[in-house]
Amino acid sequence: MRQSKLFTKTRREAPADEVAKNAKLLVRAGYIHKEMAGVYSYLPLGLRTLNKIVEIIREEMNAIGGQELLLSSLQNPELWKKTDRWEQDVWFKTSLNSGGELGFGWTQEEAITHIASQYVSSYRDLPFSAYQVQTKFRNEERAKSGIMRGREFLMKDMYSFHADEQDLDAFYERVTNAYRKIFQRIGIGEKTFVTFASGGAFSKYSHEFQTICKTGEDVIYVSRKKGIAINKEVLTDEVLADLGLSRGDLEEASAVEVGNIFKLGTRFSESLGLSYLDKKGNAHPVIMGCYGIGPSRIIGTVIEVFSDEKGLVWPESIAPFTVHIVSLGKAGDGISKIADTLYSDFIKAGVEVLYDDRDVRAGEKFAESDLLGIPKQIVIGKETTATGTFEVVDRATGSVVKKLRDNLLKSDFNSTT
Amino acid sequence: MRQSKLFTKTRREAPADEVAKNAKLLVRAGYIHKEMAGVYSYLPLGLRTLNKIVEIIREEMNAIGGQELLLSSLQNPELWKKTDRWEQDVWFKTSLNSGGELGFGWTQEEAITHIASQYVSSYRDLPFSAYQVQTKFRNEERAKSGIMRGREFLMKDMYSFHADEQDLDAFYERVTNAYRKIFQRIGIGEKTFVTFASGGAFSKYSHEFQTICKTGEDVIYVSRKKGIAINKEVLTDEVLADLGLSRGDLEEASAVEVGNIFKLGTRFSESLGLSYLDKKGNAHPVIMGCYGIGPSRIIGTVIEVFSDEKGLVWPESIAPFTVHIVSLGKAGDGISKIADTLYSDFIKAGVEVLYDDRDVRAGEKFAESDLLGIPKQIVIGKETTATGTFEVVDRATGSVVKKLRDNLLKSDFNSTT
Numbered sequence: 001m002r003q004s005k006l007f008t009k010t011r012r013e014a015p016a017d018e019v020a021k022n023a024k025l026l027v028r029a030g031y032i033h034k035e036m037a038g039v040y041s042y043l044p045l046g047l048r049t050l051n052k053i054v055e056i057i058r059e060e061m062n063a064i065g066g067q068e069l070l071l072s073s074l075q076n077p078e079l080w081k082k083t084d085r086w087e088q089d090v091w092f093k094t095s096l097n098s099g100g101e102l103g104f105g106w107t108q109e110e111a112i113t114h115i116a117s118q119y120v121s122s123y124r125d126l127p128f129s130a131y132q133v134q135t136k137f138r139n140e141e142r143a144k145s146g147i148m149r150g151r152e153f154l155m156k157d158m159y160s161f162h163a164d165e166q167d168l169d170a171f172y173e174r175v176t177n178a179y180r181k182i183f184q185r186i187g188i189g190e191k192t193f194v195t196f197a198s199g200g201a202f203s204k205y206s207h208e209f210q211t212i213c214k215t216g217e218d219v220i221y222v223s224r225k226k227g228i229a230i231n232k233e234v235l236t237d238e239v240l241a242d243l244g245l246s247r248g249d250l251e252e253a254s255a256v257e258v259g260n261i262f263k264l265g266t267r268f269s270e271s272l273g274l275s276y277l278d279k280k281g282n283a284h285p286v287i288m289g290c291y292g293i294g295p296s297r298i299i300g301t302v303i304e305v306f307s308d309e310k311g312l313v314w315p316e317s318i319a320p321f322t323v324h325i326v327s328l329g330k331a332g333d334g335i336s337k338i339a340d341t342l343y344s345d346f347i348k349a350g351v352e353v354l355y356d357d358r359d360v361r362a363g364e365k366f367a368e369s370d371l372l373g374i375p376k377q378i379v380i381g382k383e384t385t386a387t388g389t390f391e392v393v394d395r396a397t398g399s400v401v402k403k404l405r406d407n408l409l410k411s412d413f414n415s416t417t
Numbered sequence: 418m419r420q421s422k423l424f425t426k427t428r429r430e431a432p433a434d435e436v437a438k439n440a441k442l443l444v445r446a447g448y449i450h451k452e453m454a455g456v457y458s459y460l461p462l463g464l465r466t467l468n469k470i471v472e473i474i475r476e477e478m479n480a481i482g483g484q485e486l487l488l489s490s491l492q493n494p495e496l497w498k499k500t501d502r503w504e505q506d507v508w509f510k511t512s513l514n515s516g517g518e519l520g521f522g523w524t525q526e527e528a529i530t531h532i533a534s535q536y537v538s539s540y541r542d543l544p545f546s547a548y549q550v551q552t553k554f555r556n557e558e559r560a561k562s563g564i565m566r567g568r569e570f571l572m573k574d575m576y577s578f579h580a581d582e583q584d585l586d587a588f589y590e591r592v593t594n595a596y597r598k599i600f601q602r603i604g605i606g607e608k609t610f611v612t613f614a615s616g617g618a619f620s621k622y623s624h625e626f627q628t629i630c631k632t633g634e635d636v637i638y639v640s641r642k643k644g645i646a647i648n649k650e651v652l653t654d655e656v657l658a659d660l661g662l663s664r665g666d667l668e669e670a671s672a673v674e675v676g677n678i679f680k681l682g683t684r685f686s687e688s689l690g691l692s693y694l695d696k697k698g699n700a701h702p703v704i705m706g707c708y709g710i711g712p713s714r715i716i717g718t719v720i721e722v723f724s725d726e727k728g729l730v731w732p733e734s735i736a737p738f739t740v741h742i743v744s745l746g747k748a749g750d751g752i753s754k755i756a757d758t759l760y761s762d763f764i765k766a767g768v769e770v771l772y773d774d775r776d777v778r779a780g781e782k783f784a785e786s787d788l789l790g791i792p793k794q795i796v797i798g799k800e801t802t803a804t805g806t807f808e809v810v811d812r813a814t815g816s817v818v819k820k821l822r823d824n825l826l827k828s829d830f831n832s833t834t
Contacts (some may be wrong), residue, residue, distance in 0.1 A: 007484060007545040007578075033532050035489045036519075041532065042487040044547070046701070067424060069465070070459040072452045073552060074569050094556075095512040102453075102509075104521070115450050115458065119424055128424040130461070134488060135552065141509075152491050157782075162423075320476055 001321070002343075003356045006030075008043045008165070010368045017088060021215065023146025025312050029371050031320075032036060038140055038151035045372070046299075048320035050154065053295040054133050056317065057156050060178040064171075066131045066158055071111050073135065075103035079110040083271045092137045092151075104137040109268045109290060112159045117274040120286060123163050126276060127171065131158035133295070145217065148256065149298040158291040163276060168263060168287045175291045179209055179259050187315025188305060191231040192258065195220050196239060200309050202265025204242075205234070209259035209293075213304045221250035229255075256301045259293040274354040306396070310341055312373025313396050321354040322413045324374035328362050328381035339380045342390075351413045370395065418738070419760075420773045423447075425460045425783045437630065439717035440563025442729055446788050448737075452664055454754040455557055455568035462789070463716075465737035467571065470712040471550050473602050474573050475732065477595040481588075483548045488528050490552065492520035496527040502687045509554045509568075521554040526707060529576045536693040537703060540580050543693060544588065548575035550712070562634065565673065565717040566676065575708040580693060583702045585680060592708045596626055596676050603715060604732025608722060610646040611658060612637050619682025621659075622651070626710075627672035630721045635674055638667035646672075673718045676710040722812070724827045729790025730813050739830045741791035745779050745798035756797045759807075759825070766832045787812065793830060 008030030013035055018024050021138075023040070026032040031046030042050055058068065080086040080103065092104045105111070112130060119125060128182070136155045141235070147153070162168040176194060183192040188211050195210040210220045210229055219232040222244050230239055240246060266285040269275065274286045299318075306313040316322060324342055329335025339357065347354040354374060356365055362381070369377050379391040389402040401413070425447030432451055432482040433528040435441050440457070445448040448463030459467055475485065495504040497766045512793045520530070529547060536542060546712065553572045564570070575592070593611060600609040605628050612627040627646055636649040640662050647656055647667070657663060683702040686692065687785065691703045716735075723730040733739060742760055746752025771791060773782055779798070789814050796808040806819040809828075820828070 005482070005484075005545070007533070007542070007547060009536055033535070035491065035528065036493050039489045039491045041489045042528075043532070044484045044486050047487050048484055065422070067422075067461045068464055069461050072458045072569050074452065074456045074554070076453050076456075092511045094509045095518070101512070111452065111458065115460070116424070118450070119426055119447075125424070128422070130424060137491070152489050176437045347679065394433050396420075 001354055003354055004358045006044065006354075008045065008370050010264070011164065013015075018146065018301070019144055020146030020148065021307070022148060022303040025303055025371070026147065026299075029096050029312055029373070031312075032147065034142065036151075037144075037340055038149065040147055040150065040152075040296075045087050045320040046386040049299060049314065049318050052296055052318045052320075053186060053298050054154070054156070057182055057293055057295065058133065060185075061131050061156070062175045063156060064129070064178050064283070066129045068132065069130050070132050070134060071105070071108050071115075073105045073137070075105050075111065077103060079114055079272065083110055083268060085110070090138050090140075092139050104209040105134070106136050106138045107292075108132070108134075108157055109159065109264065109274065109288075113272045113274050113288070116159075116161055116286065117272060119272060120161065120276055123276050123278050126286065127162045128162065128169065129158055129160035131156060133289075134204070145215075146300055147296045149217075150296065150305075151297045152292060154283060156293045160289040160291070161274075162287040162289075163278070163284070165265075165287055167320065168289050171262060172263060172289055175261055177205065179261070179291075179293065182293065183209065183258065183293055184210070185317050186302065187317060188298075188302060191305060193220065193222055193227065193255075195229040195231050195255070195257075196233040196234060197260070198234050199263070200267065202267060203263035203271065206262040208257045210255035211301050211305065212253045213260050213301055214254055214320060215257045215304050216254040218221070218255050220255045222253055223249045225249060229253075253376055256297065256304070258298050258301055259291075261291045262289065264288040280305055307373070310367070311371030314373045314375060316375045319373070319375050321352045321374050322376065323353045324369050324372065325353060325355040326365050326369050326376045326377055326379050327355070327357055328365070328379065330359055334385045335380055338384055342378070342408070345409060346413075349409065378408070418771055420771055421775045423461060423771075425462065435563065436561055437563030437565065437717070438724070439565060439720040442720055442724055442788070443564065443716075446729055446790070448729075449564065451460050453568075453809050454561075455566065457564055457569075459715075462737040466716060466731065466735050467712055469735045469737075470603060470715055470782065471571070471573070474710055474712065475598055476551065477599050477602075478548050478573070478575060481595050483544070483546045485549065486547050487551060488522070488525050488532075489547050489556070490522045492528065494518060494520060495529055496689065500527055500685060502527070506818050507555050507557075509556050522551070523547070523553050523555045524646065524707075524709075525551075525574055526576065526681065527689065530685040530689045530691050532706070533576075533578055533703065534689060536689060537693055540695050543703065544577065544584050546575055546577035546588065548573060549710075556771045562632075564713045565721075566634075567713065569711045570711060570739065573710045573712065577706040577708070578691075578694070579704040579706070580701070582682075582704055585706050589678060589680060589706055592678055592706070593624065596678070596708075596710065600626065600628070600675070602734050603719065604734060605675070605715075605719060605722060610637065610639055610644065610672075611662065612646040612648050612672070612674075613651060614648040614677070617679070617681070620680035621685060623677060623679040625674045626676035626678075628675050628718050628722065630673045630718055631671055632721050633671040633673040633677045635672050635777075637670055637672045639670055640666045641668065642666060647672075655669045661705065672716065673721070675715050675718055678708045679706065681705040681707055682743055698827075699832050712717070724790070727784070728788030731790045731792060732791045734793050736790070737771045738791050738794065739792045740768055740770045741786050741789065742770060742772045743782050743786050743794055743796050744772070744774055745782070745796065747776055748774075751802045752797055753798070755801055759795070759797065759822070762826060763830075766826065 014024035327339035431441035744756035794810040
């Protein structure tokens with residue numbers, strides 16, 4: 001895309017009331033717009049990154065057999081009264097003036113369990129899993145972490161349905177591995193740990209995926225040797241014994257919860273009448289699991305982890321564009337002509353490229369390019385017309401390589417996508 | 418996808434309280450689930466069709482330079498008070514118990530105009546257009562038309578920003594053509610007419626895209642000669658004179674509004690302070706247009722127009738799958754082996770295929786296949802093992818062609834996608 005056509009622009013200042021680094025940088029770079037506390041709109045660059053994260057998640061959910069659907073946001077109070085969750089503070093509910101009280105979904109166990117009850121009758125109908133990528137609404141009071149904790153945010157929520165615990169356990173393991181792949185592909189795999197957290201009536205533990213990050217709201221204890229962690233909230237001698245760990249093995253760290261998985265057991269199927277008949281014709285409640293991951297929170301986490309004093313730094317797999325062509329020419333001059341041609345060659349080659357074709361000072365262009373955080377910056381200036389070389393700057397490391405045009409086009413810029 | 422894995426099933430009966438044909442068929446075929454009056458969830462098959470429509474719309478919006486973004490649903494009352502639209506009945510608002518009154522977006526002129534005001538200062542920043550595909554919420558009282566008029570529904574809304582009327586007019590024309598392409602690609606192009614409807618302070622007319630359909634809520638008067646129509650609400654002698662038509666040229670028809678485009682002029686830019694400086698440094702309010710299209714309403718319309726007594730009939734471009742393999746074999750027999758191989762060959766060839774591999778009576782399979790409405794049904798039975806021929810049934814016409822395997826694979830099943 002030509003930057004001269006992009007309607008957003010970078011800014012020197014973030015909104016005065018914004019305290020979180022992630023939102024400050026995203027607003028300054030024109031990726032998001034702050035509507036209200038905890039409510040953000042995604043502008044073109046931000047939406048591109050959000051969609052890339054969603055697409056990675058979708059691929060991994062499809063790979064383990066997840067069936068995508070899209071549930072309604074509007075929730076029927078009758079279902080939630082059956083599970084005793086209608087009276088929670090987290091709800092945004094419609095005002096009675098709007099003609100009867102309805103809820104806006106903040107999670108969807110009730111709705112999906114009710115739908116499953118329409119289709120499941122026999123053990124032959126199990127197992128299956130269904131997921132969606134949907135906007136959730138939560139009446140959060142502490143909405144001070146930028147896009148990390150919003151009142152409105154995107155979430156991938158998956159639910160699985162099984163005849164017995166063994167089958168749930170096997171699927172739970174598959175989801176764990178799928179989540180590991182997702183965080184690897186997004187570039188935060190090495191900093192993200194499966195973390196033991198509080199369970200429920202059905203299961204001793206749930207599992208969070210926590211990414212180590214200085215500004216994280218959670219505290220976890222990491223065993224690097226075992227590649228797992230324990231949430232501070234559940235760190236007891238009993239837990240250590242369960243996991244075969246001693247306190248000496250553990251390292252304290254601040255972290256952000258980027259995903260969580262939970263064995264629900266029969267908590268919802270019993271309340272909502274989701275049961276199946278076994279081979280002998282006996283009825284049993286269906287055993288369920290649920291699996292959440294927050295694409296918008298992942299964006300915030302990636303920024304908190306990788307950004308630097310110059311601005312955003314995107315892993316290639318989720319960058320809005322792979323290459324940023326920074327032309328130092330003016331419309332019609334030799335430099336511009338080279339830049340124009342390179343831009344159309346990249347487009348033809350399927351490389352995702354943003355092209356700074358604006359008539360702006362070089363220093364400003366460099367600063368803006370650093371703020372935007374696109375992984376590879378290709379600078380085209382007088383040296384290019386003189387020697388035929390292009391300067392390729394790696395945004396993350398700052399390293400500079402000079403390349404001739406043919407080598408440039410042979411570079412595998414979309415290697416990780 | 419193997420039908421044995423699909424968690425939804427077809428049903429003989431639609432919900433008793435459902436009156437609209439479109440929703441009855443979609444529920445019976447397992448495409449959607451009715452949560453409440455005017456609130457539907459999209460199950461895997463329904464979501465596939467919805468996504469195909471969205472993707473067609475997205476391609477055509479990108480082709481005319483639309484920049485995709487995603488605005489928040491939660492709306493700040495302050496913006497809407499400035500345009501005097503906060504007190505309308507259409508709103509779902511949060512209850513005061515949820516901590517202050519917020520709105521759930523039913524359209525987004527206010528939000529996008531406010532965002533544009535952050536980025537536009539000079540004539541150099543114009544023109545541009547931005548669009549989103551987003552769930553909208555409307556407190557509709559008459560929610561009796563199935564997915565045609567929901568309280569929650571998906572909408573593509575685009576907004577454009579211009580320095581002068583001439584530029585708006587030119588872009589408005591480009592959107593009109595893009596919409597025509599969209600409806601052509603979806604398969605309702607020939608039944609859809611640009612329809613003159615009431616305008617506003619800025620423009621004498623707005624334009625609706627109305628699809629002729631017996632169950633439509635609107636009445637339009639079509640001039641087939643000119644390829645346009647007039648909404649009954651504005652049919653006056655003055656309008657006829659404007660369009661160079663006489664009553665004798667017109668044919669009355671019921672129709673569904675599947676899209677609409679509107680010149681907003683300065684209605685929102687003046688109220689919300691969106692202005693630009695011209696070359697001489699004089700300030701002017703920005704001239705705007707808005708362009709809506711409803712993917713879920715399109716699904717309903719397509720069903721009302723094309724479905725028959727046996728069930729759904731999808732145009733190939735928006736069908737959840739292109740081919741439905743109906744195997745009459747049992748697991749492990751010769752018929753099943755042929756079906757398995759054909760299924761994997763189709764997958765390899767990139768054909769979107771649903772494979773009925775279930776152990777169910779032939780008559781039931783045929784009836785379910787007709788209800789699902791996938792464009793091509795390939796029947797594999799004893800005749801296939803005996804003669805090597807496959808029966809290819811066209812769902813829309815019922816015509817049957819027998820093909821040998823090699824010819825089958827050479828068929829261009831994805832021709833329109």
